Amino acid sequence: MTAAEGDGVGGERPAEVAARRRALERIDAFAGRLTELSRSLHADPEVAFAEHRAAGRLAALLDEAGLTVRRGPYDLPTALTASYGTGPLTIGVCAEYDALPELGHACGHNVICAASAGAAIGLAAVADELGFAVRLLGTPAEEAGGGKVLMLDRGAFDDVTVAMMAHPGPVDDVDPRSSTTSVARFDVTFTGRASHAALAPESGINAGDAAVVAQVAVGQLRQQLPDGYRVAGIVREGGAQSNIIPERTVLSFEVRTPTAEELAALRERVADCFRGAALATGCAVAITATQPDYLDLRNDAWLMARYADGLRAAAGRSPAEPAGPPRRIGASTDMGNVTRALPAIHPHLGLIGSSGTPHTREFAEWTGGAAADDAVLAAARAMAWAGIALAADEERRAHYLDLRAAGVGGAATSADG
Incomplete structure (x- = not known):
């Protein structure tokens, strides 16, 4: 679809229609570079906090598009921000670009990165005329x-x-009630104490046994947990060799609950x-948290629409169209924390025709192809469209500025369609 064909909604505001056209034309002009960015990240996956080349590629494209890029802000070497425009209204677009160990971009963060870059480029093309600022936030280490x-x-x-951001999946999901689980991860x-497993097993304290007992206990607990x-x-470390009583074992675990309010109790059990x-x-x-808790998503209904x-x-x-009961997927995302802090959306973006689901090798193949x-x-077009709709609507703009000043996130605005 060309930019000129995207004029069928909200025609009552001529400035909005004209801005949409210009933003979509700008995205179309960068289309080849956006898909090239996605494919280059797919071919060169980097895991959490090591996304140096990915951040560099994204920064170079945004700099070329005229945004002001800042590399490594907030004491995070692989983070970045890219900004354009001024004004009290700032429309944020989040870009992810970390991959999974061994599976590469089986969660499609290469697609997220390029789509968010496209949205920011399109919005920057009309930021001055509509009086807002656009901010792309390159956010490392989602996985x-x-x-x-x-x-x-x-x-x-x-x-x-x-x-805003959009996450790849098998189908488009724009139901604002859709959510994720909350998760806590820890090591x-x-x-114990090492000893010769044959000569003096009685002198050892077996950390391997502790790992086994723990896993059995967790397995027995599972049958008592709610749906x-x-x-x-x-088990990340399980001992050195069979004739040594293991003195150290390390397990990496996670617990998930439908809402953040339930997470602490399960973690303690x-x-x-x-x-x-x-x-x-x-x-x-010793039990040590390995990342901040991820909270369940609370999408903003008006932005999602x-x-x-x-x-x-x-x-x-x-x-x-949203129908039936709300959908809660078993996965988790740190975008949930953002939606608790400010109005935000995290729709699922269909890779049309794809097989497999995220975190599988089959899905990783699709995130590097034509559907991606x-x-x-x-x-990119849909996020730019949403941002322009907000910027062009004075009443809605004031409403969201008031919500932000009050520190209200998606929890309070999810019903505001």
Whole structure:
């Protein structure tokens, strides 16, 4: 679909129609470079907090487009911000670009990055005439580490009025009631005493046994947990060799609950399993958080509706109307924390025809192909459309500025369609 074909919604505001046309034309002019960015990240995956080349590629494109780029802000070397325009209204667009260990871009963060870059470039083209600022926030370490939470705590979102991003999945999902789970992640270290496993096993304190007892205890706990609660973990260190009683084992675990309010209680119940295993085997135990807690998403309904308008009118897509009970996926995201702090959206962006689901090798293949290219441009156009709708609507603009001044996030605005 060309930019000129995207004029079918909100025609009652001529300035908005003209701004949309210019923004979409600007995105179209950068279309090849946006899909090239997505594909280059896909071919060169970097994991959390190591996304140096990805951040560099994104920064170079945004600099070329005329945005003011700042590399490594907020004491995060692979973070960045890119800004254009002035005014009290600041429209934020979040870009992710970290990949998964071994699986590469099986979650499609390369698509997120390029789509957000496109949206920022399109919005920057009309920021002066509509009187707003656009801010792209390059947020590292979504898969593990909580880059958005760290940036939120360090002030990166303080002057951002609303925030947007779109996450790849099998289908478009624009239901503002859709949400994610909350998650806490931590390492558990058991410390015992080494000894020869054949000559003097009685002199050892077996940290490997503690790991086994802990996993059995967690397995027994699972059958007593409510629906929607999840506990998962791996053994990262399990001993050196078979003739040495292991003096140290390290487990990495996570717990998930439907809402943030339920997370602390489940974390404590699981921690008791590790404490009990230490007591049973005579080991010492240390439980250490490995990232900030991720909170469940709370999408803003009005922004989501405008994004859906853009998908239909500017990208030629047909996302389903919200129907039936709200959908809560089992995955988690640090964008949930952003939605608790300010009005924001995190729709799911369909890779049309894709097989597999995120975090599979099958999905990783799709995030580097033609369906991903189409998704990049569709989401860029839809996010630009939503931002322009906000900037052009004086009443709505004032409403969101008031919400932001009051520190209100998606929790209070989710019903405001």
